[in-house]
Amino acid sequence: MIELKNLTKRFQTDKGVLTAVDDVSLSISKGEIFGIIGYSGAGKSTLIRLLNGLEKPTAGSVDIQNRKISAIRGVELRKARQKVSMIFQHFNLLWSRTVKENIEFPLEIAGVSKTERNARALELIELVGLTGRENAYPSQLSGGQKQRVGIARALANDPEVLLCDEATSALDPQTTDSILDLLVSINERLGLTIVLITHEMHVIRKICHRVAVMEAGKVVELGDVLSIFQMPREQITKRFVAQVTEAEDASETIRHLREIYPAGELVKLGFIGDQTEQPVLTELIRKFPIEVNIVQGNISRTQRGAYGTLMLQLKGSEEEIRAAIAFLEDRNVRTEVMTGV
Known part of the structure; x- marks a missing residue:
């Protein structure tokens, strides 16, 4: 055209x-x-x-x-x-x-x-x-x-x-x-x-x-x-x-949480299409002996489907946190460990 x-x-x-x-x-x-x-x-x-x-x-x-x-x-x-x-x-x-x-x-x-x-x-x-x-x-x-x-x-x-x-x-x-x-x-x-x-x-x-x-x-x-x-x-x-996917004060929130909870990892998750409706977080909490805190999240809708982001703080042993992140990746959830924020 x-x-x-x-x-x-x-x-x-x-x-x-x-x-x-x-x-x-x-x-x-x-x-x-x-x-x-x-x-x-x-x-x-x-x-x-x-x-x-x-x-x-x-x-x-x-x-x-x-x-x-x-x-x-x-x-x-x-x-x-x-x-x-x-x-x-x-x-x-x-x-x-x-x-x-x-x-x-x-x-x-x-x-x-x-x-x-x-x-x-x-x-x-x-x-x-x-x-x-x-x-x-x-x-x-x-x-x-x-x-x-x-x-x-x-x-x-x-x-x-x-x-x-x-x-x-x-x-x-x-x-x-x-x-x-x-x-x-x-x-x-x-x-x-x-x-x-x-x-x-x-x-x-x-x-x-x-x-x-x-x-x-x-x-x-x-x-x-x-x-x-x-x-x-x-x-x-x-x-x-x-x-349109992050709160304006997301960076400030992350810095604040790092001060309060220096241990653990802050992980950003990305969901696409049908993934936004799946109970992945419930499975994560049930499967791993770690503490999961929801920092912030959002779902954006496009002409071709929905895309969601979710910021989590994972607290626990380093081994369990790595296993939890691997579990999310196996579920085709895009994960990003928020380092150096």
Whole structure:
């Protein structure tokens, strides 16, 4: 569906050449919800602008449905963009137009008849849950409602790809979840391919099938979201995963426990899928003559299943603790002894 090959984008600045996207290659399948995550300056916004031709690459190529977006110009590019829509962090609505008129705007530009524009706009208003608000102006809408208008407008030309540029960053958590639920529903109902960029791992966890982690213009980690949660490799990925799998004060808790209980081991367990529902801890306590204290735990749900983390303090003889850890590993529970915390 989407193929990026050795994609590079450089900008000339007062301080010299800046490489915003550095030799990125990846494929995105039709109907996939694909996330791109990174901190500010990672290059993710530039990458998404390369996908719809708002930026041209310095090197490499962008192919969407066998159309080389990176090479086409003029009328051909404008037609291609009708199939690659975009929603934005700050909505970008026309404030002098009503909800329905905002949604009709791209159809108007495309030369669609008034009757067809009206019918399509009303259909999309129902799809995004704004029935009864079609004659309201943006100033009369909440942030979530404005973003729903933005989504409906982006769908007006029946696109193949929907790009989301930090689409929930300006929204409160509850509204963010409602917009993410809407995107999942649209993906399932329309089979639409969605590519979203964000700096929030909660967004990735909730709706994405796969994720690319960007740092300094490069994709440093790529994979299925559940696998990334289970075993992040890069330090930056571990920080993102910790946003939603660990309490903010986990490190302080560990240090505090080490002061109180200098003996024993602190062990972090990772559970995936059906493992999160198995009574592994009960078996451990029954089987081994050790003291087990639960420090903290969490279960995160992704589009492909659940991933849980649990921090334990194991107290007892060194031999029994080693045997207990081996028992957990035999049950395919990922274990990590928290040394040097």
